[in-house]
Amino acid sequence: MSDDRTANPALTRRGFLGGIARGLLGVGVAGVGVAAAGRVRAKDDLWQIDPFKCIQCGNCRTACVLEDSAVKCVHDFAMCGYCDLCTGFFHPEPNRLETGAENQLCPAGAIIRRFVEEPYFEYHIDELLCTGCGICVKGCTDYGNGSLYLQVRQDRCLNCNQCAIAAQCPSDAFMRVPADRPYVVKHLGRQKEGG
Amino acid sequence: MSSRRRVVLVAMALLAAAVCAADAWAIERFPPPDFYSGHQLPELDQRPLRLPPWMDRVHVAALATGLALSTWFSLRLRSRTAIRWLAVASLVYFGFYLGGCVCPIGSIQNVTLALADADYTLPVSVVFIFALPVVFALLFGRVFCSGVCPLGAIQDLVLIRPLRVPLWLQSVLGLVPFVYLGAAILMAATDSFFIVCRWDPFVGFFRLDGNLPVMILGGVLLIVSTFVGRPYCRFLCPYGALLGLCSRVAWKHVTITPDECVNCRLCEDACPFGAIRPATTEEDA
Structure with missing residues (x-):
């Protein structure tokens, strides 16, 4: 050659x-x-909800690629008023202040109401039952202190490169947060977005 | 009735005032109580991450190792069996264990978004995940596709009896990945949608959970994969298109050794992916 x-x-x-x-x-x-x-940037991204932008549309329950959504309601106790007539727990005008299912907002019965002392009650989320629908969050945010809010649970989230819920979020509340600050703590105020 | 309406109106006015005064979220309509029973506030329930934060380095290392092994198996050992076992390992680790994200195919969009959007910063691990297979393709051809990509592996494993796709059809369908790549870059640059990730056909199988239309697409592609070698890779994958361009000018590449070739042309039929074209004679050229 x-x-x-x-x-x-x-x-x-x-x-x-x-x-x-x-x-x-x-x-x-x-x-x-x-x-x-x-x-x-050095750290990996995770998806998280900015609770200050969230409008509780209900997409979080249905849009996640997981059958049981990675988004759950969390309770920031430091913001809670411990109300007897909790607008996140009861229908706006309950027949009586009883914990019967007909009086509760949560369709899954995932909110546990415990008596603390007169006249205060403490509300816990049963995460196994919570579907992330945000109905209680809407009640609490519109008429209460806003201590209930939706968060992406990082132990459940598969961290899709394109979050399916973010793609459908009408209020652009989904953001990428660095892995060392995976949650928004609402009572500490507005977290700086992204890096 | 009217008194209730008045109450509502007053409440709305108060609410509006509160919204204006206190940036919406800081409303304490009901001040947190001082408990006389000494009740302690429960801790905010914060779950740890699904994967520890240092795992990104493990993934990059695994990717680099996989690429090196794939190169060695294909260029040195020239062993299809070794490549296949590597693909199985990749399928288990990158596919079923990691659940898919972030993969080099999707990382095109992260890189594009980082270049187009000033607010988005790129994790270092994603830079490596994007660049390592490209660098390897420039040096050794598409060793990522052959042995490391879990999407390729799952199609390879179900391939039973490959049919030959007519050359003209293969050429036409081979243009689709470039269109897809262009669309993906456009959509990522405008921060509208990561289409490659949302329509990743096999990620639903890796996670054993996913939305129905994508799972159906994946199912159809898997069925087609039993008689057409790697349909997603050849006729859809945008990253494959990119690596293919690099692979064309690769420094070292899997080759048919000209000195040993007896021109029996059996390989043209044997290649399940239609990658070996009929040799051009001097008259044709």
């Missing part, structure tokens, strides 16, 4: 053009890399 027209017999047209193309692609990839390098 010797070719006396070229000084270097190992250099063929194919090899030469291949080398150029390889070089160009390499430069291109490196260019993208350098451009992206300015926009890099």
